[in-house]
Amino acid sequence: MVKNKTLGYRLFLAFDYLILTVFSVLCLLPVLHVAFASFSDPAWVMSKSGLILMPHGFNIDGYKQIFTNRSLMGSYGNTILYVFSSTAIGLLVTVLGAYPLAKKEVLFSNVLMLFISFTMLFNGGMIAFYIVVKNIGLLDTRWAVILPTCVSAFNLILVRTAMSTVPPALEESAMLDGAGPVRIMFQIVLPLIKATIATVILYYAVAHWNEWFNASIFLKDRSKFPLQLILQEILIANDNASNATQSGQLSGNADLYKQLMKYCTIMVATVPVLCFYPFIMKYFEKGVMIGSIKG
Amino acid sequence: MRKFTWAAIKKDLRKHWALYLMAVPLIAFFVVFAYMPMGGLLMAFENYKPNKGFFGSQFVGFQNFLDFFGSPFAYRTIRNTLVISLLQLVIEFPLTIIFALLINELALGKFRKTVQMLTYMPYFISMVVMAGIIVDFVKSTGVIGQFVGLFTGTPTNLLGDPKYWRPLYIGTNLWQGLGFGSIIYVAALSGIDPTLYEAAEIDGATRWKQTIHVTLPGISTTIIIMLILRIGSIMAVGQEKTILLYNPQVYETADIIASFIYRKGLLEFNYGYSTAVSLFNSVINFVLLVTTNQLSKKFSEASLF
Numbered sequence: 036m037v038k039n040k041t042l043g044y045r046l047f048l049a050f051d052y053l054i055l056t057v058f059s060v061l062c063l064l065p066v067l068h069v070a071f072a073s074f075s076d077p078a079w080v081m082s083k084s085g086l087i088l089m090p091h092g093f094n095i096d097g098y099k100q101i102f103t104n105r106s107l108m109g110s111y112g113n114t115i116l117y118v119f120s121s122t123a124i125g126l127l128v129t130v131l132g133a134y135p136l137a138k139k140e141v142l143f144s145n146v147l148m149l150f151i152s153f154t155m156l157f158n159g160g161m162i163a164f165y166i167v168v169k170n171i172g173l174l175d176t177r178w179a180v181i182l183p184t185c186v187s188a189f190n191l192i193l194v195r196t197a198m199s200t201v202p203p204a205l206e207e208s209a210m211l212d213g214a215g216p217v218r219i220m221f222q223i224v225l226p227l228i229k230a231t232i233a234t235v236i237l238y239y240a241v242a243h244w245n246e247w248f249n250a251s252i253f254l255k256d257r258s259k260f261p262l263q264l265i266l267q268e269i270l271i272a273n274d275n276a277s278n279a280t281q282s283g284q285l286s287g288n289a290d291l292y293k294q295l296m297k298y299c300t301i302m303v304a305t306v307p308v309l310c311f312y313p314f315i316m317k318y319f320e321k322g323v324m325i326g327s328i329k330g
Numbered sequence: 331m332r333k334f335t336w337a338a339i340k341k342d343l344r345k346h347w348a349l350y351l352m353a354v355p356l357i358a359f360f361v362v363f364a365y366m367p368m369g370g371l372l373m374a375f376e377n378y379k380p381n382k383g384f385f386g387s388q389f390v391g392f393q394n395f396l397d398f399f400g401s402p403f404a405y406r407t408i409r410n411t412l413v414i415s416l417l418q419l420v421i422e423f424p425l426t427i428i429f430a431l432l433i434n435e436l437a438l439g440k441f442r443k444t445v446q447m448l449t450y451m452p453y454f455i456s457m458v459v460m461a462g463i464i465v466d467f468v469k470s471t472g473v474i475g476q477f478v479g480l481f482t483g484t485p486t487n488l489l490g491d492p493k494y495w496r497p498l499y500i501g502t503n504l505w506q507g508l509g510f511g512s513i514i515y516v517a518a519l520s521g522i523d524p525t526l527y528e529a530a531e532i533d534g535a536t537r538w539k540q541t542i543h544v545t546l547p548g549i550s551t552t553i554i555i556m557l558i559l560r561i562g563s564i565m566a567v568g569q570e571k572t573i574l575l576y577n578p579q580v581y582e583t584a585d586i587i588a589s590f591i592y593r594k595g596l597l598e599f600n601y602g603y604s605t606a607v608s609l610f611n612s613v614i615n616f617v618l619l620v621t622t623n624q625l626s627k628k629f630s631e632a633s634l635f
Contacts, residue, residue: 041536041537043536043538044536044537044538047435047537048435051432051435051436052436052441054432055432055433055436055445056445058429058445058449058508059444059445059448059449060448061505062448062449062451062452062505062509063448063451065463065467065505066451066452066455068473069463069466084471084472084473084476085473085476086473127355128355128356128359129356131352131353131355131356132352132353132355132356132357133356134349134352135346135349135350135352135353136353138346138349140346141342141346141349141350142332142334142338142339142342142346143342143350145332147353147357150357150360151356151360152635154360154364154365156616156619156620157368157612157615157616158364158367158368158612159364159366159367159368159369159370159371159608159612160367160371160591160605160608160609160611160612161569161588161591161592161595161596161608162370162373162591162595162596162601162604162605162608163367163368163369163370163371163373163605163608164363164367164370165595165596166367166370166373166378166380166601167362167363167366167367167370168363169380171362182363183363184363185359186356186359186360188360191356215348216348216349216352217348217352220352241454244456245456245457245458247456247457247458247570248569248570248573252596263456263458264458266456266458266459266462267458267461267462267574269462270458270459270461270462270465270466271458271461271462271465271574271575297462297466301459301462301463304456304459305454305455305456305459308454308455308456309451309454309455312450312451312454313447316446316447316450319450319513320513320517323513323514323517
């Protein structure tokens with residue numbers, strides 16, 4: 036990039052590499068700490084106060100506990116169900132709705148866009164949102180987790196922007212052949228904006244996987260809890276509330292195992308996302324770029 | 331210009347009915363989950379009782395607002411919200427840009443890829459797991475708890491002491507969001523025309539001068555737009571992290587407007603009162619966002635809408 040590298044610039048570059056290396060390592064260390072601790076001897080982990088940079092012993096008791104823990108495994112299943120259904124419904128509603136909004140010749144397209152964009156600037160707040168979900172009878176049903184957040188105005192704008200770049204001539208020829216708008220959208224427009232659709236699917240899926248707050252206010256029935264809500268009990272509320280699933284059988288070493296369980300649950304909840312995020316990063320970057328063009 | 335005459339509307343509906351039909355689920359979604367809650371803001375002026383509904387509950391005018399501003403909670407929650415927000419604005423906001431600039435100086439290659447990959451990672455850790463890791467690290471026997479203990483003499487649980495709340499909140503935000511937040515600036519930086527750098531170099535500009543005169547102006551629109559968003563949401567600190575981590579011992583510095591609304595409304599069922607606080611908060615945010623946007627439009631031509 037720069038040919039005449041001055042001494043000052045070289046010093047700066049050395050500093051640049053150093054600081055970025057340090058921050059990268061800082062990002063990695065807590066994750067490694069948790070990973071190593073989850074496989075280590077729990078008594079050793081308890082006695083150790085610093086960062087764990089190497090596992091001590093090899094111990095999979097914590098994982099055995101987790102995979103036989105019915106509420107945790109059940110919540111894992113719930114989360115998979117919620118992520119799939121919410122993403123599928125949200126995506127369908129988003130692409131169906133974005134298509135007419137991307138068409139200039141539709142008289143009300145701008146009015147409707149304004150109607151949706153306004154919700155990004157002003158909202159009713161969490162209490163009114165809760166009361167509405169309650170009044171329409173979704174409270175404590177699986178729909179309360181799936182429906183209320185399945186569409187995001189931001190993702191809608193991403194899809195609409197991408198659709199408006201598709202040349203109308205491509206659609207016109209299909210229209211002359213007698214294809215309806217739904218068919219044209221699915222068969223002609225969507226294949227042309229695959230990358231944007233992938234981005235939007237990932238935005239939706241990651242958000243639903245991590246979703247915790249709405250589930251915590253809408254659900255009472257433990258059998259419907261998503262993973263994150265059970266995690267909250269194990270990781271945070273555990274110290275105050277007694278966790279029925281662990282006490283009893285582990286009375287003597289209860290504390291040790293509780294700690295080990297925490298590390299193992301973090302791993303089980305996080306590893307799936309961490310395994311595939313490097314492959315989807317480019318889609319996230321793309322999404323940010325489209326988003327920034329449109330604002 | 332579009333004409334919304336009856337004849338035009340009729341013709342449009344006849345021609346585009348199928349397209350409008352496609353938008354029905356989307357419109358229904360926003361009506362139910364965005365506009366109905368806005369209508370629910372009516373509760374702010376009522377002593378809302380769920381069994382009496384929106385129209386049967388007693389109307390109390392501005393009583394809920396007066397109750398809030400007359401209580402000591404108003405000062406505490408507004409102050410804490412503003413302090414956290416301002417810290418984000420003066421610490422996180424510039425550091426994210428600096429981080430992007432540092433990445434931009436690296437040659438494209440393995441090292442740069444690795445740095446980006448590793449620093450994006452914390453963003454994908456869910457808030458609950460993040461909070462779990464924080465709880466574990468800052469307890470008296472945890473890594474950070476012990477580290478701070480070296481300076482204070484006695485390691486304590488940092489989440490039990492109000493003076494550590496803000497540094498912890500901002501520090502962990504940086505850990506989780508710095509890398510991911512920089513993406514938008516890195517993208518903007520890669521869009522700067524390379525011939526500008528070449529020209530600057532021919533003129534003898536040092537790399538530092540190039541940064542000031544080429545790089546920063548090149549991403550100024552992005553910076554301004556992000557700044558508008560940041561300032562427009564200055565009263566909108568999210569509640570999730572706070573609710574997961576705080577406890578009555580640290581309410582003095584930790585309790586923000588959003589967590590207060592959550593406690594009053596969803597834990598104590600004081601719907602009217604908490605909706606009033608929520609409405610106050612939303613209105614301030616809306617006004618801030620629109621005002622900063624207008625100001626920016628006037629002075630820099632960059633605007634959100």
